[in-house]
Amino acid sequence: MYSGAALNYSQALVSLAKERLLLDGVLKAAQELVSSLQVSELTKFLSHPKVPVQAKRDIMKRLIPPESPPEFFNFINLIIDRRRIDILPSILDAVIDEVMIAMGYENVEIISALSLSAVERETIQTGLEKSWRTQIAVKYRQNSNLLGGIVIRRGDQLIDGSLSGQLNALRQLLIAEVLIPG
Numbered sequence: 001m002y003s004g005a006a007l008n009y010s011q012a013l014v015s016l017a018k019e020r021l022l023l024d025g026v027l028k029a030a031q032e033l034v035s036s037l038q039v040s041e042l043t044k045f046l047s048h049p050k051v052p053v054q055a056k057r058d059i060m061k062r063l064i065p066p067e068s069p070p071e072f073f074n075f076i077n078l079i080i081d082r083r084r085i086d087i088l089p090s091i092l093d094a095v096i097d098e099v100m101i102a103m104g105y106e107n108v109e110i111i112s113a114l115s116l117s118a119v120e121r122e123t124i125q126t127g128l129e130k131s132w133r134t135q136i137a138v139k140y141r142q143n144s145n146l147l148g149g150i151v152i153r154r155g156d157q158l159i160d161g162s163l164s165g166q167l168n169a170l171r172q173l174l175i176a177e178v179l180i181p182g
Contacts, residue, residue, distance in 0.1 A: 010094035029068035036063040100137040109153040113146035
């Protein structure tokens with residue numbers, strides 16, 4: 001899911017944040033920065049090798065909420081100094097996932113053909129939390145190749161509740177019946 005470098009950087013920050021009881025602040029700062037980095041022109045600018053390091057630091061200082069822990073600012077400066085700004089979005093995604101795990105949540109990805117409404121998202125999350133008896137942090141993604149329904153990824157487990165998955169399961173059942181008549 002993440003590159004080895006992105007995972008190493010994220011684990012280092014989360015370990016420090018956990019030790020210093022800064023998980024909430026790091027989570028909020030990472031989420032804000034991920035949101036800001038959605039602007040492609042900004043990421044192109046920050047990744048450009050001719051942009052001075054200090055200019056990159058100044059932009060990041062404006063993007064990060066001022067109440068963020070100083071350790072987060074230092075971490076971002078380290079990423080800039082090491083010229084790893086190109087993988088910053090991946091690092092931040094990994095930071096968010098790692099913080100959620102450290103806070104006792106289980107990361108789950110829900111893939112749907114269409115965008116889910118807030119009510120649908122809440123219903124699905126509440127149902128899964130009750131069923132699994134754990135708090136979950138959900139990431140939603142769309143895949144237009146799905147015919148309908150949802151696919152849930154929980155760690156290594158894939159629960160295919162999509163229409164195409166159900167049709168495929170039915171097809172496999174029919175093939176098995178033809179090859180091995182009952």
